[in-house]
Amino acid sequence: MSATVSQVKSVYLFKNGYGLIIKQFDLPYNRTNVELVDDILPKQPTYGTFWIQSLTPDVIIKSICNKKTKKSIEKPCLTIQNFLEANENQPDVELLINLTTANNSLQWVRGTIKSIQNSSSSSSNTLVVFEETFDLNNHRLNVLPLANILSLRRNNNLKTTYHDYEIANCLSIDYQSSISEKDTHTVGKGQMKYLTHGLTWAPSYNLTLSEQTKQCYLQAKTIILNDIENLQIEQLSCLVGYSNITKFSHLTDPLIGQQTVDTFLHQLKPNYLARQYVLESNSNKISNRSQMLVKAKQQDGGDDNNHNDLFLYNFKNILLMKNERLVLPIFNLELQYKDVYQCQIKPYQEQQLSRNNNNINSFDLCNEDEEGYDDDEDNDNDEDFRNNFNSERNKITYGGKKICNVERQKYQQVWHSIELENLTPYIWTTGPVLITKSETEQIIGQDTLYYTLKNHKTLINLTHAADVYVQLFETTSTSDNNNKQQQIEIGKSVFVKQQIDSHIKIQNTKSESIRLLVKQSKVCGEITNYSLEPKHNLVQDITSNDIRSIINQVHALEWELELNAKQTTDITYKRVVHKRIK
Numbered sequence: 001m002s003a004t005v006s007q008v009k010s011v012y013l014f015k016n017g018y019g020l021i022i023k024q025f026d027l028p029y030n031r032t033n034v035e036l037v038d039d040i041l042p043k044q045p046t047y048g049t050f051w052i053q054s055l056t057p058d059v060i061i062k063s064i065c066n067k068k069t070k071k072s073i074e075k076p077c078l079t080i081q082n083f084l085e086a087n088e089n090q091p092d093v094e095l096l097i098n099l100t101t102a103n104n105s106l107q108w109v110r111g112t113i114k115s116i117q118n119s120s121s122s123s124s125n126t127l128v129v130f131e132e133t134f135d136l137n138n139h140r141l142n143v144l145p146l147a148n149i150l151s152l153r154r155n156n157n158l159k160t161t162y163h164d165y166e167i168a169n170c171l172s173i174d175y176q177s178s179i180s181e182k183d184t185h186t187v188g189k190g191q192m193k194y195l196t197h198g199l200t201w202a203p204s205y206n207l208t209l210s211e212q213t214k215q216c217y218l219q220a221k222t223i224i225l226n227d228i229e230n231l232q233i234e235q236l237s238c239l240v241g242y243s244n245i246t247k248f249s250h251l252t253d254p255l256i257g258q259q260t261v262d263t264f265l266h267q268l269k270p271n272y273l274a275r276q277y278v279l280e281s282n283s284n285k286i287s288n289r290s291q292m293l294v295k296a297k298q299q300d301g302g303d304d305n306n307h308n309d310l311f312l313y314n315f316k317n318i319l320l321m322k323n324e325r326l327v328l329p330i331f332n333l334e335l336q337y338k339d340v341y342q343c344q345i346k347p348y349q350e351q352q353l354s355r356n357n358n359n360i361n362s363f364d365l366c367n368e369d370e371e372g373y374d375d376d377e378d379n380d381n382d383e384d385f386r387n388n389f390n391s392e393r394n395k396i397t398y399g400g401k402k403i404c405n406v407e408r409q410k411y412q413q414v415w416h417s418i419e420l421e422n423l424t425p426y427i428w429t430t431g432p433v434l435i436t437k438s439e440t441e442q443i444i445g446q447d448t449l450y451y452t453l454k455n456h457k458t459l460i461n462l463t464h465a466a467d468v469y470v471q472l473f474e475t476t477s478t479s480d481n482n483n484k485q486q487q488i489e490i491g492k493s494v495f496v497k498q499q500i501d502s503h504i505k506i507q508n509t510k511s512e513s514i515r516l517l518v519k520q521s522k523v524c525g526e527i528t529n530y531s532l533e534p535k536h537n538l539v540q541d542i543t544s545n546d547i548r549s550i551i552n553q554v555h556a557l558e559w560e561l562e563l564n565a566k567q568t569t570d571i572t573y574k575r576v577v578h579k580r581i582k
Helices: 080-086 261-267 274-298 383-391 547-551
Strands: 006-013 018-028 033-037 051-054 059-076 093-098 106-117 127-135 138-145 149-154 161-177 187-197 199-210 215-226 231-240 311-320 325-345 351-356 359-364 414-421 431-437 443-449 457-464 468-476 487-490 493-508 514-524 526-528 536-539 554-563 568-580
Touching (some): 018 161, 051 059, 080 106, 080 161, 161 187, 514 568
Antiparallel strands (some): 199 215, 215 325, 431 443, 468 493, 487 493, 493 568, 536 554
8 A cells, every 4th residue: 555645835945954834725616625634634833823814805714613524544455354445345256165164165256345344243243235247137135154255356457555544633624615606626725834843944955176286075965854654745945044932832733733722831930941942952052153254255255135134045845755855965066275374273261360369360361262262163073183272271470569470371273274255156055075076076075054145255274284384472561450540440350451462473385376264263351452354343242141241342363375385474562451350
């Protein structure tokens, strides 16, 4: 027996396991009620997203009721009784019957199965009413015990499936048509749409580089995952962007879920929304990273007014079976690329030591990560780099009221990357990218291609650059914590101003000129005296309730340098931060 496949008008897939499914059904003009049973109904539609609507202006839906109904299902015949039921009222059926059990006398009789009388007490008492045919005008009605029927046959069209009934959920839709003369051959159209969990799309890229021509070939595909039902989809759309669809993701629509009143109201309470909190936290983390990337890229130029918040990859006539995985190609593009080197200077805790009753107290100048790493930055999971970084702690000296110097001399991580400009008709979604050489298909590496708007640029990391060096030195000047005139009180906290001299040393030991991007995030304080103005200087939004982050501006800086072969250069600037002393 073939699996039931739902006919679907449209499906919109998100990356978080949710999809919007749109189905259509008939609303005949010559009727006032239709029933939709389990095959077309969703299993767990998200609360507030389950809608049934009329698409025909002449048809108005009056009410929708959830009830139980008998549903006819087709099953394969597995017993003699199943075959008898399947071929009931069919002419020219031949039965092999045992006339007398003692003599084991077998005989074939031909005719029509009129009915089957089931006994409620025992299946062995089931009787078959059979009309035996001798010739055109000679018939005889027999009542045969089911146990005496050993086999049956028919010259043609012996049915091998029968219809049974089971109790199923049903939506009974009452509607009204405004057409005065009902046309029995014409039907109106209704639509059912709902958001549900259990299907998603997973994009990925293959990037092949040609070093001689500086051309690359970018292929994109997606894997469609479906765990809910069999779907024949007229149009499948994979959404690129960030939709707010997590508010009621924990709650099934009560029209289908049939929760009790108390259960439904309990699930609406805020303390029940643990799953919602996790989803929103992850979504916000991704969204914040995307906003920072987009803000930086928007300064490259280009008008974003012609871009919608959501972009669609569309596919036509897709058969998507339950628990199957389907691969669909998205695009195959030929692009130009540029070599670029980039360094993300990792932020770290700037510490200020003071003596108070022979105790040394440390205060953060900025609310940063424990080890000074920004989880939102690329490649922060390089354990070797992290361990080496942490093994060489800042050298700090102090004595009396003298404030120490804080320096970081460890070489920063520099990547050899490529820059791609999206001059294609597509918005690129975030996904893993495999990078190989076109001549030999030698693997270069794997990175992430991040969300990229049309007419914007993105960077993909290839390898660590072993011959380009970047170092950060920071020196903290002396401040008088006891000078009341320099103190700022906010609530119960007291701050004093502290000047920090920053020095970024850059060395290109390669025998060729390069383009280098130096990025520094989470730079706290008021910044002045640049030796080289940054290309970008974004003041980051405050997302922490820590008073130290509120009183100090937080910057994201980016410099772009053209370095000649064997060139050494420096970037210096000063910044003033408010240091918390109590």
